[in-house]
Amino acid sequence: MKLNVNGRVRELDVEPQMPLLWALRDGLGLTGTKYGCGVAQCGACTVYLNGQPARSCSIPVSAISQAKVTTIEGLSPNASHAVQKAWVELDVPQCGYCQSGQIMAAAALLAKTPKPTDADIDAAMTNICRCGTYQRIRDAIHVAAGQKKLGDVLASYDTLDASTVSPVQA
Numbered sequence: 270m271k272l273n274v275n276g277r278v279r280e281l282d283v284e285p286q287m288p289l290l291w292a293l294r295d296g297l298g299l300t301g302t303k304y305g306c307g308v309a310q311c312g313a314c315t316v317y318l319n320g321q322p323a324r325s326c327s328i329p330v331s332a333i334s335q336a337k338v339t340t341i342e343g344l345s346p347n348a349s350h351a352v353q354k355a356w357v358e359l360d361v362p363q364c365g366y367c368q369s370g371q372i373m374a375a376a377a378l379l380a381k382t383p384k385p386t387d388a389d390i391d392a393a394m395t396n397i398c399r400c401g402t403y404q405r406i407r408d409a410i411h412v413a414a415g416q417k418k419l420g421d422v423l424a425s426y427d428t429l430d431a432s433t434v435s436p437v438q439a
Contacts, residue, residue, distance in 0.1 A: 275343025312396025
């Protein structure tokens with residue numbers, strides 16, 4: 270079976286019903302795309318099919334035929350995509366497990382809606398983050414879109430007034 274992944278046609282010897290996720294991870298060694306739930310609900314496995322976000326855990330390789338697949342490894346050659354840079358600058362992930370899917374969903378949102386509102390972000394970002402970094406995800410999307418300045422966002426994270434922290438908390 271031939272797959273067009275990250276701009277390269279690759280030959281794979283896999284069963285047609287194998288989920289695309291496992292063809293990418295096990296067949297091609299592209300381990301950036303993660304397995305989360307296996308039922309297309311959490312979004313950890315998000316890749317692009319012909320430029321549109323798709324949950325790769327539930328799509329058999331036989332169903333993608335000539336589609337162009339883009340994984341997190343193919344989003345940019347050196348992690349220079351604006352979303353990837355914002356993610357790093359704002360230290361978005363805690364455990365990081367869902368973040369490749371989050372980044373792919375965020376980049377797709379910005380490609381469609383370059384200046385999203387919070388409501389646009391909430392509607393588009395249906396991926397689940399077990400660590401709950403949703404506010405940092407939203408902030409990173411705004412930074413990547415040029416709607417917020419990195420320094421302002423970082424400063425807002427540091428606004429905890431030390432006088433309100435009890436000695437036990439400090």
